[in-house]
Amino acid sequence: MYFAFIHNLGKLSIRLWDESRMANNAIEMYEHGDFIIKHFDGKPDNWSSKPPFTVWMQTLSFHLFGINEFTFRLPSALAGILTSLILLFFSFKIIKNELHGILSLMVLISIVGYVGYHVTRTGDNDAILTLWTTLGALSFFSFTENKNKKYLYLGFISFALGVLTKSVAALFLTPGILIYILISKKIKVFFLNKHFYIGIIVFLIISLGYYLLRDSLSPGYINHVLENEIFRFHTVKVRHSGPFLFYINRLNEQIPYWFWATLLIPFVYISKKLNPVAKRFTTFSIIIVLTYLLVISTSQTKLPWYIAQVFPIWASLIAIIVTSLIKFKKSLIIKGIILSIFITIFYLNYSLILRNNNHTNWEMVMVQFGYLNDHFNLNEYTAVSEKYSAPVVFYVKKDILNGKKARYIRVHKNGNTTTIWPKNKKGKLEIGDTLVFCSKNSEKFFLRMHNTESINKYRRIEIHTYKGLKENNK
CATH class of the missing domain: 3.40.50 (Rossmann fold)
Structure with missing residues (x-):
């Protein structure tokens, strides 16, 4: 994980557009101590109307370690590490398969679109957003399995922190979660549970509480949010348009080689040696990925890194597919061949990531x-x-x-x-x-x-x- 997320993290100069704007947000918050209103060029930043959770973390990093490119990007890198560890913990605790956890981690840290520009290697919102939405989605799935209320609360708090990171984008996984609750016949488990409604209240207090506070201190903020975040879904902003299949067409660039592994999903369902939880999680993952792709594909504004939220779930799904293939046949030779193919794909992707991380030639x-x-x-x-x-x-x-x-x-x-x-x-x-x-x-x-x-x-x-x-x- 070190070479994927940390090595040479500060080697590239601060980049134009989103990263440099957030770098200015963070350094002005560091200097003036206003933790509610982000500032840019000495004035409240209403162009970038997203809440400031990422900027809070970057400002804290400045205070702890000094001001430079590395410390500015450190929260994004740590979010990548924490997300990887969450997949590992989820596999051990819920799926109860150590091999699945290790494979999940290996797939995630070798996804080029995740360990790269605008996600875990730059000071943007997307790595931290993905941390919260991944934790939230896995928490809700865990609650469907064991009905432990701590997972229910963890899910609501995670999505609330996601909203504080990147506004409504934090809710794009929720349609898939709701569909899974419906088809898995867990409606009563949620909707007849008082903790579900307490969780909603907690979510609203955390997420809407910030918006109301910010609007009271800087009137008109909510109008900027509606214009920049809600209406952006239906309009093209700053020339970032694309066809409906924009993300499908880019998937092989974002997750080279791993994308094609999803064609082997049927082996998961016919495997007799995978536990039922793994099969249910496969269904959950498929629904999450497909609904999320549908949601972001219908948006008029399209950017390559919008797909990052599903990479951890996708990595876990690929790990289940590989695990099912390994367990499908008893032959040690076949198991060895499957693992060899997996390691080869991992090496090809990971070596590309390492080359990218050594890159310093930014010509602008x-x-x-x-x-x-x-x-x-x-x-x-x-x-x-x-x-x-x-x-x-x-x-x-x-x-x-x-x-x-x-x-x-x-x-x-x-x-x-x-x-x-x-x-x-x-x-x-x-x-x-x-x-x-x-x-x-x-x-x-x-x-x-x-x-x-x-x-x-x-x-x-x-x-x-x-x-x-x-x-x-x-």
């Missing part, structure tokens, strides 16, 4: 800015960009908090500049200042009014010394 110039301190010790600098860049803002904030004299300015086409960060500290450029140009355009625009001297370069990022205004601009 704004992101390359994050590698500067690995190559140059800049204790005082001004970052210059022709457009707003959340990764640059994060690194400037980080350097300021770490005691460096850093500033971020935006240069306009005519050569004029505006200070982006720190807020309310404009300041003038002084001759001799170190300038870091984050793109070719920023350098071109800046030189229309100012003189500089190039002193260093990293990839497409230029480092200059400021020489003052040009004569016709003085």
Whole structure:
């Protein structure tokens, strides 16, 4: 698990879009201590209207271990580890099959779409969301098996924490759970149980409680949630569209080789050596996977990482299939062949993950800015960009908090500049200042009014010394 989730976790610079926005949410929460309202660029963040559970964890990580890429992504990686351990515990405690637990863990940590971008290897919401929804789904299944009320409460609390992580996306597994309750004839077990209704109340207090508190402190927040989260399901946001079969078409990329193992599901039901709980869980898993795929496929907004929530359940399902194949025949040779095929598939996927984890070549110039301190010790600098860049803002904030004299300015086409960060500290450029140009355009625009001297370069990022205004601009 270490090499899948932890190794080289901080090697990549903070990435554009979601990760860099959340990095700014976390560093502003760290600095100002407002744990209810996420802030971005010094203002309440209503564009990213999701609740702040992930940001809470990232801020805590900053406080415990310092501010850097590794500590920012650590909560996502730990969520991956905890999810793997939950599968292991579930197999031991409920399925009562140690081999199934080990195989489940091996499949999960070799799923490329799970141990990768936007899930367990970056500082996004999806790994922590998947932790809570996996725990919730397995808890409800466990309750159908042993009627222990602690699993019922654990399920409701898990889904509530999922809502605090990524809003209504945490509820996309619940249709499958309800269908399983119906076809397994467990309706009375749930709906005639007082703890079921207490659990609903607990869920509402935790999840809706945050929304009401946030809206009272920042009026209009719930309207932003409705627009960004609920209505997004029926409209395409920021050009993230796709056909109905978008996720089916991408599955072989997300879970290479393992996807085809699901075609062997019939062996689970004809196996006489698998215990009934494993067969019931197979039915549960199939329903969860199919209904979830149906739900996200009907959404107009489609992104590859939306499928991540079913990867742990899918991993457990594949492990049951392999276990049933191993137990189907008594021949040690056949068992050895099956295990050899499993290990080969695991190796192919896991080696791909390890190669990805060693990858550092992220070509976008704004992101390359994050590698500067690995190559140059800049204790005082001004970052210059022709457009707003959340990764640059994060690194400037980080350097300021770490005691460096850093500033971020935006240069306009005519050569004029505006200070982006720190807020309310404009300041003038002084001759001799170190300038870091984050793109070719920023350098071109800046030189229309100012003189500089190039002193260093990293990839497409230029480092200059400021020489003052040009004569016709003085």
